Amino acid sequence: MELIIQDVVKKFDDKASLDEASFQFEKGKIYGLLGRNGAGKTTLFNCISKDLSIDSGTIQLKEDMIEHDFSDLEVGLVHATPTVPDFMTGYEFIKFFIDMNKEKMLNVRTPDEYLAKVGIKKEDRHRLLKDYSHGMKNKVQMIATMMVQPPVLLLDEPLTSFDVVAAHEMKELILSIKKDSVVIFSTHILQLAQDLCDEIVVLHNGKLTGFDPSKIHTNSFEADIVSLLSDEVSDKQEVVAEVLGESNDE
Template sequence: MEGVISLQLVLDKITKQFNEKQVLQGVEQRFQKGKIYGLLGRNGAGKTTLFNCLSGELKMDGGRALLEIDGAERELREQDVGYVYSLPILPEFLTGYEFVKFFMDSNRHENLQADLTIDQYFDMMSMAEEERHRLIKGYSHGMKNKLQMLLFLITKPPVILLDEPLTSFDVIVALEMKKLLREMKHNHILIFSTHILQLASDLCDELVILNRGQLASVSPELLRSPEFEQSIIELLKDESHAEGS
């Protein structure tokens, strides 16, 4: 999406229901390229459900998601979205290097033009030579998340969703990932869900709260204020949540 002047993700009245539980109740929001958005909400509020609807993992009951590129709108497509799962799903019988090579080879028919060599991508993720050639089965949770992120450096999806990222990383790797996300935001729409308020206030340009099935923006002034954490807790503490959504 380099060269695109304006890029926005538009959520238009998205609804999703499980049995009698209305998890998403007409979600509306705009997300812009060039910012890191934090999605806050209590466990079960529907953060993962929203991400699954945007990625195509779940079918929306109503509403739609649009991509607005330089003022022209179109439906959001599955290939527009990169999804970093909280529990990475990777082929553990391959080495990291073998997996990335397979990924690049199998996506060539999609007109994938890799800008760098495989080793250069691993260098960007600060993954050492021996780590690249170890079986993914032996990777830590944080290493697997880094490998997921590497794929999006190659494919460059306009929208990247991160479900509870950075929580499994040690301090050094977390700092590396924060730096990478800040660099990537210039060409992508980045949204990550988290329940860690300190991470949200440290990394995000803007925050949105999912509460009672709808999204609400947090003012930038509140995000930087000393009362930030207490204010967010007050907004969320009356949420009647359903585990697992």
């Protein structure tokens, strides 16, 4: 299975966030999406998930050599800012999610098992989600999305709010799902991209460009990425600050 993005254009007030962007993402690989602040990474995710319509081009799945449209139900999107119902407990939310999706889930487990998988302690599972920390909400959102094993999984700045142990647990979870899904995550943490990614895709000036996989684990990786994201030599210091510093909303 492949996710095929072909000549996609998305404009806001005549400014192209995506400008004939094209790329083919394959099942069984984890792709890191890198770009400057405001480059359009979140916009791309919202177009793939159909939360935003595109102005032109196509976004399709390819299975058995046939390209076809897909529904938003086939895409799992984990937002950088958790979107969970504050009026439910963690346990209630996961149980509700199971009840709504169990027909398409394989090896359905109990809410406690899912919550334990992402390190939510027993004493926290029956607390209201509004009282959860940002990191805890992120864990609940991520496991809810991943337990249905969507064909396409999009992770917008994952792991940034997790401690070292939780981040390791979530890395293992992401690795476990890649066999059956197209997995793309955006990040500004280059070390995370090196640790997890099979391939790197750069979004710059509205275009998607593949990065040589053989260079991901080399000493020149950071410099190569900065070079790709820089329009001019004088621009490189600003790029380094953006890529290695705090990420802003797009």
